[in-house]
Amino acid sequence: MAASGGAAMKRVLALVAVLVLASGCGVRPSGVIPGENAPSGPPNGNIGHPATVYFVLNGNVVPVVRTGVGDVAADRVRALERGPDEDERAGGYTTELPPSFEPIAIGVSDAEIGVNVRELSPNAVAQIICTVLAAGGGVSGTITLSGGGQKLPPRACTR
Template sequence: MKRLLGLIAVLVLTVSCGVRPSGVITGENAPSGPPNGNLGHAAMVYFVLNGNVVPVVRSGVGDVAADRVRVLEQGPDEGERAGGYTTELPPSFEPIAIGVSDAAIGVNVRELTPNAVSQIICTVLEAGGGGASGTVTLSGGGQKLQPQACGR
């Protein structure tokens, strides 16, 4: 009798759960990409700290040099500013055409400070995959500088 009551209880529980069989239900593709909505990768860009051009790791930055130079255009973020990082790029700084060995910007390159030039050169070289080695020709405002290495 106990066995029969136990079997009836199991049968009632499984039948009355309300889940009905169905076919395969398809949905959207699973999410992909980095967590927390970050797009891109961790990238090295160069800002100024205590008068020296230094590397700063930024997340969510694209792979190409132009993406990294746009980070320079935005300047240090709030946390970096709180840590003493600055930029010597002028407020009118604007990247025009950025390659792996040349960079054209929307300001007269002869009016940039040595640190501002190094910020751009080092950031562009770092994006090229060889670290901060090699040279970049910087132009803008109708002027062109000689090819330069990262002078940090």
């Protein structure tokens, strides 16, 4: 009789477990709740999506499309700070920016860097201006560049 009582107890426990699982966590069913489109693409910003930065090729400031650069202007200016990658250098791309010009504050209409902006070449200034403007969706508009206690008048992307 003990064997059949144990089997009955197992059945009761199994039935209780099924009922507990079937009852859920108290969330009541609802209709379809509309929402926005689900996120797509890789996480962490612009990884895999194109971003335009500006380097120098044959003495001219030109756009270079890169992947793996964040969406905001400061991320793109940091890409300038790192300079052309190996493939870009092999293709003749250079930079006229100092090795470590340290972007400090990059905004929509202004950019502050950690070097005296009056000591930068015209191409170096254009690299920064064009890259910041491209991060905003185009190359129109102007940027006021400052650094090292100096400030340049607002400049457009001239390439």
